[in-house]
Amino acid sequence: MATSPMESAFARTQITGKTPGSRGKLKIFIGYAPGTGKTYAMLKAGHAAQEDGVDVVAGYVNPHARPDTAALLKGLEMLPHTGNANDGLGFQEFELDHALQRKPGLILVDDLAHTNAAGNRHKRRYQDVEELLRAGIHVYTTMNVQQIESLADTVASITGMSVKERIPDSVFECADQVEFVDIEPETLIVRFLKGKIYSDRETEQTNAHLFTNEKLNALREMALQQTAAQLNRIALQIGAKNSRNEFSGKDHILVCLSSSASNKKVIRTAARMAEVFHGQFTALFVETPETEPVTKKNKIGLRENLRLAEQLGAKIATVYGDDISGQIAEYAKTSHVSKIVLGRSPRQKRGFAKSTVVDKLIDLVPNIETYIIPYSEPVFHKKSAIYLKSPAFSLADMGKTASILAACTLVGAWFNHLGFREANIITVYILGVLLNATVTKGRLYSAICSIMSVIVFNFFFTEPYYSLRAYDPGYPVTFLVMLVASFVMSTLTMRVREQAMQSAQKAYRTEVLLETSRKLQQATDSSAIIDETAIQLVKLLDRTIIFYSVRHEGLSEPLIFPKRGSAVDPQIYTGENEHAVAEWVYQNNKRAGATTETFSDAHCLYHAVRGGDSVFAVAAIVMDREDPLDVFEQSLTIAMLGECALALEKERLNDQQKEIFMQIRQEQLRANLLRQISHDLRTPLTSISGNAGILIGNSGMLSEEQRTSLYTDIYDDAMWLILLVENLLSISRMDNGTINLNLQAELMEEVIAEALLHVNRSKDNHIIQTVLEDEWIMARMDTRLIVQVLINLVDNAIKYTHTGSHITISARRDNDRVVVEVSDDGPGIAEEAKAKLFEMFYTADNIRGDGHRGLGLGLSLCKSIVSAHGGTIGVRDRFPQGTVFYFTLQSEEVSVYE
Template structure:
């Protein structure tokens, strides 16, 4: 079962060519090999995957020259079985692969149950496939072929496989020539096989099969033409017929489904299969449940959309669905057996009365000879001691009450009412109709024994008593039946309400989930709640599936490793790669212990969900529908989460582009003034050095120096901002004297500091803080330079530091014009300049204060601004205090 690594196909989906015939021996394999030889001569890479030459020399000769894949040998019953090796073919990856007998059933141990599923995987891998098929092996034609030949064909393919073929080539031969080939031993060399085939090889049967083959091939060509026409005119979809077939657990339902599928194909309409789940559905036998699942799979294979509704009144439920879904044609089955067909005839009659305007087609079915009736009960009848005890207690209680009534001389009619009430109570608290029947009969007998003359005897003297007994028995039966029906309906309604609540809760919780893992976890927990089974999730990433996440059902404490071993992981990997379901109860990896579904949005698989199925009954129709709906909700939530992540990435990129644009715009604007000044002053010095006085030269040199220092400070700020934004700055935290750091910062102020009064006030010369001194010096320089730049000449600037608990508070205060309240809220944003023009006529980039905030926050402190009283502003920031070690 292990799935080997497969190379990804570099091309798109492959093409399927089917060589079809109306009977064995018409030359399908020879025609396929001849076409392959022509392609091989043209240089096409052709490989024979599995070709059965049937020991015919002329067919064997056509295989020569073609590369042949070694078949896979599996241990069968008694002798080894040779099967097509799918993994070897995928690894080889030819342009064209030859694969005989499309409808072949693979042996146990293969990945797929059917060969057409192997072909589907080959096509998805981009490999063209040539294959052969008999017309009898098309699913929707099985009943017609069985009527012609007298026996059904066991190996069949869904119509969708045949319909999706890119090319269908009819291999034809006259029936007389085919019979002549059979008689000469060219078809079946084995004499016994030839004698068995003579039942089919009659002129009448072959002619009928040939007509079906011609019709099917023409229909396939017509279908392609209609598809092209529909693509050109999309409005035709609104006028299509809607065909509805009703599913049941009857064997005859397969014929009804195939008939409805042929009608949908003939009318080119939508095809829906409806199952009405009733209270009796749970009481079906294991055989009936398996038959129902088989009919469901057949409808899916034939292209039907599965729908499920709840209700006890089957015709009413069907009619309601017909009205809401705009069904134009209904296909039902009916057996000619009157005893078995009474209920079905009633359904047909009621349905035609409820929807008289919809065409209803009745498909008759004759029960094959020797086939027994289908059992409606899943288990043989067993008596429950607990329910028998409850019945006995209730009858005894009613008898005691009746004796009291008799003692009080209450009329017998009231005693009868007590027993009817007991039957009603018994139907409510016991399980099964048997106990209601027993309760009804015992009530009549006990009433006769205790309350009719002669007392304590089952004999009666009054001629009216038998009528009383019959009325009492009928009333007991009716009340018990109605009570059980109401109870079943209540249980069914509660189950439906519970499942609906689970779906609504799932939708609500998925909307509230914040990330990928939360969505997956919530979905898995809701699946466990819905199915009462253990669920395994594999999430998808760029490197494949993650480790399994296990969500146990309530009565389990752990899950054996066999459910998450390499074989099970291989199935999950296949589902992820192929975007298909697989595992238990499917035709792919059918030996797996879990059922795996892809959680997908379109062609993208977000995760793979596994449901533990071993030793558990298969999912019923409604559970399966709810599971698919729940996984669809999960896929939508995961797709929304992924779109949100992409949107956030795009928003981040937009913000980065805006920052880059603002930076470039600001730099180009602010660099123009100092660079123009530098080049102009340098040009004056170069051209007029002999004319200028020393005082004029000194002034020009000073301007050049000031502009150069301004550019240096700008570049330093830009470099610091880029390092902090890229997280490439590393803090070298150590205990430093605050007074020394302030003094060092004052040495690097710009030349205009001499025009202002700068004071320092540190409450303790030994005041220390944990900092990266290089970065904090830059913070102080930016704050003081900011105060120098935006305050009047002669302003007083005061730098102070004091300890407040475990923090050191450093302030830079000025007595300038101050800062407005609107400006304070955005003052530390990058590129924000409050439309202020600096004192030197330059417009700042708005990087200095943003850089200060980034550095202080990196130290774990805070920075802010407040008003100075009576005028001015105070910038303050905090750093963690450090203790002085007096022994150093």
């Protein structure tokens, strides 16, 4: 299917319109079989983009020994490859780091579903392409429709062979453009017969079955459907962006997970349904006591199915319970599931149940559509079954079994001596079997105890005694009933114990999760949040946890939280290679490391602690020589890291809010300061300039008295300005912490006298007196600063009291403190104003105060100075009228020498 000129223009616009930091665009050239010309079409499109001025390079192109395709490589920059030839034809692996370093506008990468050679960063080439896109590089690539994951079963039914190299549906669905490269099946068959598709004879023979009209037409139809679906998907996305309304499906598809290989077919079917119905997709795993002891093969199968469900876009959920159908039904009801997809084995029923899990589920949720996909194999093979694997032998458990049998025999002998009937003795042995099932591990010892109980009972307590024969014809029935009862009781006891252990484990995990939430809420900063999260992860997983916090757009030094009773070698888990994996996770916001397909050789599993597109930290779980995390542990780990990310994001927002508040506060202070200064400086400056102008222009016409008056006014205004500047400088030094206190013992009488020499000249219009309890009162102070405090308090009293008012400065000892008071008999201060007097820029609304000449800095400065001396400052009313300002200083004793 050729591309129209309009589509070509649109593609060029997408490439040339790249903005810094944006995600690259992906275009896929899709075919329905090898040889349709995908690589040829990709190279042609690359040349067209290059002619339009786009920086195009060929990252990896396999010409498949076709001359016309190889000819198109001329004129294109080829990036170097790495590794050994992987197919004997001389073609090497795509080098991702070279491409990221080169960072072209458009890169051509052939064979999207290719599996990389061992040692590469990613296992699959589509992961390389995703990293290129995240780096803002546009990509052209190729693939066949058979390589879409959800179509694997359908393709296998058409061709008779399963395609090994596949890509998740999400990769195909995220393509910004899809071009279907078409050719008639008859033409393709002719090309195959002429040997123009495969250069390798063995590969040609292996794939010969594919090139038939029936199979090629079926694959062609499938490719057309997928292309049309993707084009429709792109149109919906564009429409959603234009309407600013995201599309949301109403259906919720639920698929049930198991370890069976057939479960992959169920997952793919559910994924296709979710895509068709535009619905949510959830994969549910029900963990029961029977799924706990599973074989290694089952664990691997379960992890593969879990990974497949994640790749196909499923949200993973895990529930506990013995009743599988009941757990599925309960989850479906609470999560508003509309369709359930699950597998069904024709051979499998649970215990003595008359109906299968599927039948019971249908009865429990008759209003939910249930789709059944036949299984071909059982779900789990229990490791504990004797016929599957020989159980481990324990000498201690065998000793317990023998001791219980001996005790039961002794009690039975006592009962026999007392003349009790045989039924009572049988009850003793059944009780022994129950006790044995409780104190031993594994079903083997319960089975041994049940069999040996029958044998010992027959030997000691049936006629003929001390023989395994029985005279009474009813004894065999008694033995059989006793054996069956023992087996049933031991089985039920073991199941109850397993359920109790499972409940305890579930309760412990739930407690850890709740404790994590509570502690994260109580954490005071980001370091505490990371510490609490790591400690809780160690408790949950019993593994060593390593955290890398994000500092200044990079990772900090690792914080190691070892599991209980283990010593961790930092060089192994935090060396250069491991740190590189953590850096990659931080840069790409993706999971990597052990048990993943990216940096799979790493010793740790790395998770990004993220909130949206932001990564706040990287958490590493040590997996070296440890079993992979099970489904529930993985879900809880992701949940805990999600809570950690929320807490870190909240902490960051709080810091940003505090910073914004401080900036607003600073802007308000600056605005107030500028407004007050511009307003209050205008009056004295106008007075100074006016008086100076009079002296300059009329000096000969003025009398000596008039000139003296003008000089005095200029001096007073200048001194007011000097005091204002001193206050501003002192406050700035106090706030910045740059002021150094020179503390010495000083006489209060001398300090007060020094302050009175520098107060406002208007003091002559008031009656100021000093009252000292003792002329030898001394205090520890920085004299210069305390003098400034006294000047401000006295000037404040002069400013806000009437002419002729009485102002008193007093000092007295109060234990180890010196209390200094400045009182007046003015109109006083309102109660509501007292709480704000010592705030910066606050001025009391007093009719006697000069409201045009006060920044409200004096009292604020006094408070800062007194607080720096370790004292307190305050204000109270004076009886019967007036105000008292007081502050305290550290007292000093006077030493007198003869």
